[in-house]
Every structure is written in structure tokens, then in C-alpha cells.
Amino acid sequence: MSSHASAVNPAGSVWEGGQSPYATNSKKFGMWLFLISDSLTFSAMLFAYTYSRVTNPDWPKPFDFSPAVIFSTIMTFCLLSSSLTMVLAVHSMNHGDRKATVRWILATMVGGGAFVVLHMSEWLKLINVEHVTPLSNPWGVPLFGGTFFALTGLHMTHVICGLIIWLSSPPASAAANSRPRMWKSAAFIGTSWTWCGCSSSRWSI
Numbered sequence: 281m282s283s284h285a286s287a288v289n290p291a292g293s294v295w296e297g298g299q300s301p302y303a304t305n306s307k308k309f310g311m312w313l314f315l316i317s318d319s320l321t322f323s324a325m326l327f328a329y330t331y332s333r334v335t336n337p338d339w340p341k342p343f344d345f346s347p348a349v350i351f352s353t354i355m356t357f358c359l360l361s362s363s364l365t366m367v368l369a370v371h372s373m374n375h376g377d378r379k380a381t382v383r384w385i386l387a388t389m390v391g392g393g394a395f396v397v398l399h400m401s402e403w404l405k406l407i408n409v410e411h412v413t414p415l416s417n418p419w420g421v422p423l424f425g426g427t428f429f430a431l432t433g434l435h436m437t438h439v440i441c442g443l444i445i446w447l448s449s450p451p452a453s454a455a456a457n458s459r460p461r462m463w464k465s466a467a468f469i470g471t472s473w474t475w476c477g478c479s480s481s482r483w484s485i
Contacts, residue, residue: 325434329427340419342410355398359439362391389446392439399436403429
């Protein structure tokens, strides 16, 4: 019986233990699970927003092309650019170029920081000038402010968390450290940052 089993699978089964059945380490696998779950969260929120907007004939449309859409486009450009610089940083890590990695990580942080600053200025204008809050607005549609601040706030929170990680955790100095473990951790954070940037497309709510 055992000889028959080994004839069917001479290399043994990955499910016998001692090796990963997914041919990847736990950190990388966990990161991809997090990104999938995060994508599902965003998808559910966007679906709820779309349903609320389509079924409400009085849904306000206060964002004109200029300056609102142009401003949002600049914000999207900042975050997409930071995704590109993050890819270049990981590429430099893989090739052992620590100086280039430092430059690209700093450029990534600048792009992310610019996105947060622009985002906060947009919020302050909405709250102080146009009197739009998560619970009320001049058009009498409470869901408008709630969905806008929930969706954009969740996205901005991801970027802020990424900046905090780069500023305070060991991977922030990965470019100056040749230990493979540090470089892998930085690459995992880079994967998350790239996904966040690629999902940054803004819409005219």
C-alpha cells in the first residue's frame, strides 16, 4: 500500500507537515490575506454608497470639475506617484542598492504626506466653508456627509498608518541594513503601500 502511494506521489505530499502548502512564508501570505479582506471592505462600502446615491433622487452633487475634480486629480497623482516610488524602492532593495532605496522611500513618504495634507485641507474646506459634516449638510441629505467622510477617511487612515510605520518601525531603515529579514519586512510594507496607492482613484461624490 505504501509503495503504491509513493508511486503515485514519489516526492511526498506537502500536507505531511514540515513545509508550507502554499509555497510562501507566513508573513507574505498574511499580507495578501489582509489586502484581500481590505479590498472586500472597500468594495462593500462603495457598493453601499452607490446604492444610496442611485436610489436617492435628491443626492447632492456639489463637486464641480474646477476646482474639486482637479484638486482630487492632484491628490490621486501624489498617491499613485508614491506607489511607483515604492515599487522602485523594493526593486532597489532586491538589487542591494541601499542609497537608491533610501531616496525612493523618502520620495514615497513625501508623496504620501502630500496626499494627507491635501486631503485634510479638503476636509477643512468642506467642514468650515461649506458646512458639510458626517451628520449634516446644507442639502438635508445626512448620508452624503456620512458616506463621503467614511470612504475618504478610511482611505486616508491607511496612508497615515503607512507613514507611521515607515517613520517608526525598523523597516524604515532597511536601506541602511543588510539583514535579509529587515529587507523582507520592508518589501511586505511596500506591497501594502502599492495597493493603497493603486486604489487611490478619487470620484466626484
